[in-house]
Amino acid sequence: MASLGICALLLAAAGCAPAWYKRSADREVYGILEQKEKEVPGNAASYEVERPRRDPLADCPAADPSDLPPVITKPGEPPAAVPDAEQYRVVSLAKALQIASEHSREYQNQKESLYFSALALTLQRYAFNPQFFGMLSGEYDNTDLGDTTEVTGETDFGFTWLFKTGARLSVSLASSFSQFLKGSPSRAASSVLTASITQPLLQGAGIAVTEPLTQAERDVIYQLRTFIRFRRTFFVRVLSDYYRVLEQRQVVDNERLNYENLSILRERAEWLGQAGEQSEYEVDQIRQDELQAENSYVTSRQSYENELDRFKITLGLPTQTKLMLDRHELERLDTEGVVEVLLPLDRIEEVALAHRLDLMSQAGRMEDALRKIKVAENDLLPGLDLSASVSADTEGDSRPLNFQARRADFTAGFELDLPLDKLSERNTYRRRLIDHARATRDYDEARDGIVRDVREAWRQYERARRSYEIQRDSMKLAERRVESTTMLWEAGRRVQARDFLEAQAALVRARNGLANALVDYKVASLQLARDMGILNVGDDGELQESFDEYN
Incomplete structure (x- = not known):
């Protein structure tokens, strides 16, 4: 019943969206x-x-x-309406x-x-202004005649930001998880956090x-x-x-x-x-x-x-x-x-x-x-652009937000056109x-x-x-x-x-x-x-x- 209530609220919000x-x-x-x-x-x-x-x-x-x-x-004529x-x-x-x-x-x-x-x-x-994006996806998989049942999901959230100097900043957090509901009782989750910035100097x-x-x-x-x-x-x-x-x-x-x-x-x-x-x-x-x-x-x-x-x-x-x-x-x-x-x-x-x-x-x-x-x-x-990026992931750890500095990668460079x-x-x-x-x-x-x-x-x-x-x-x-x-x-x-x-x-x-x-x-x-x-x-x-x- 709780799930139905949540769905009803989401549908009602979607119905009000055009007026908003x-x-x-x-x-x-x-x-x-x-x-x-x-x-x-x-x-x-x-x-x-x-x-x-x-x-x-x-x-x-x-x-x-x-x-x-x-x-x-005129005299003799019927009066006009x-x-x-x-x-x-x-x-x-x-x-x-x-x-x-x-x-x-x-x-x-x-x-x-x-x-x-x-x-x-x-x-x-x-x-x-910062422009945010978000994506969720999920999948239910039942294989081997019902012997194995798995639920998987992916998320990707972040934003991009264009500055008046021409610099563009991008930040994203992508996560994935899987859970076996039947068969092998394993669970896995991982995330990747990425940030990059590019600054044009000339063109x-x-x-x-x-x-x-x-x-x-x-x-x-x-x-x-x-x-x-x-x-x-x-x-x-x-x-x-x-x-x-x-x-x-x-x-x-x-x-x-x-x-x-x-x-x-x-x-x-x-x-x-x-x-x-x-x-x-x-x-x-x-x-x-x-x-x-x-x-x-x-x-x-x-x-x-x-x-x-x-x-x-x-x-x-x-x-x-x-x-x-x-x-x-x-x-x-x-x-x-x-x-x-x-x-x-x-x-x-x-x-x-x-x-x-x-x-x-x-x-x-x-x-x-x-x-x-x-x-x-x-x-x-x-065209002369300077760029830098940093990324970190949680591979091998079932905790999706357990980022560690030692797993981070940093790159910097330039591009001349x-x-x-x-x-x-x-x-x-x-x-x-x-x-x-x-x-x-x-x-x-x-x-x-x-x-x-x-x-x-x-x-x-x-x-x-x-x-x-x-x-x-x-x-x-x-x-x-x-x-x-x-x-x-x-x-x-x-x-x-x-x-x-x-x-x-x-x-x-x-x-x-x-x-x-x-x-x-x-x-x-x-x-x-x-x-x-x-x-x-x-x-x-x-x-x-x-x-x-x-x-």
Whole structure:
């Protein structure tokens, strides 16, 4: 029964092993990332690769009927089916950024790439730790028709240890035993203890040994910088897409309002036409514009629904998810305004060159290439290794651990490998020299590309800022035109229908243009901060420009 209990415990331990290995890997990887994060300027973020299981919309409020896109119903037509607003959830901008950080497939892939880089580092670090091994074997032998029964066993335990100097230490203890259970009642046991060490003095010593570890350490830094850069780019895109959906929703509202205004105008024109105060030609003009307005509304609503579906995929949500975006976010953006950039262009370029993480990584790769040249130079040296070993056994003694110094053997020596055939090493060395020259060119190109990026981003910001000011003035002018033509119309003054229609169309264009210009202005500001490398990103994706710190 005791044996069965031990077997059950061993099986249970084996069943828990995969979960234990997973926890062990996570603990070591997240520890590495927490340590490396201190070496990389940027914002803290969660690196957990396990996605949350909770409903991402659970804490979002239900939609109000006014949040749903309006539906046009013409006189005499049956009312269109209106969706139940209670089934929809309203997602704020902050909530959308949080959902994207937890459920976006693209974001998840980047976190996993970061995890893999740290996981690879654990293996390189492990290479310089003692690596233990153990083996047990046993055999039951029944021979001579049951006259002789023997049980034999062998064990082999030990470890190997690679040092950063290139030295390798190996220690092993091998034992064997036999016991006759039937027949001759003899028993035997013996062991052999062996230790050896080898130290390269030329080829294979020093930097050549530690290079894989050094590169793995730096690769985690590079991947961490890539992840931070990705977060900035990704969340700017999510914010931009969020506002674009709201912008398109506002276009839907503007087109519906334009259609309703033209419907009222058409009814009044028809009444005036019947009274002989409006020409049939002008009435037809208004009817034509009303039909065009209806078509524009239908087209804009389709575009809005398409944009919303695409945004759901960006967030990592199913396309069928019933959600609406908070229309008050555009109002808040208009009220809060956009951070004004007062930095001159030369200062913007200076800040970008000092803070862009991808340029830092490119500079690091130049150092990597230079270090690999030294490794290749080491490979060109002759091989000269010193070695020593000692072994002791217990032959002739049935006690497996009865080692005695007089039975120990000690050997020492050296091995010289003359550099008579180094063609492969020569080619590698030449390749490393070219790789360094190429890495230097890549750095120069990356530097020029960053300067170009921020110059383009600054020009885009200036254009968006000026466009916003123009559209704001255009909106005021369009409102005055509609107001003046409406007053003249209602006062019975003679107003050409075309004048009224053009004023109404100008107002629709101005409203749509103002919404577009406001979003462009905000996005351009964030993109400039991103390309300068100074965009702060919170754990859940909150974005904050920090231009004032560099004035």
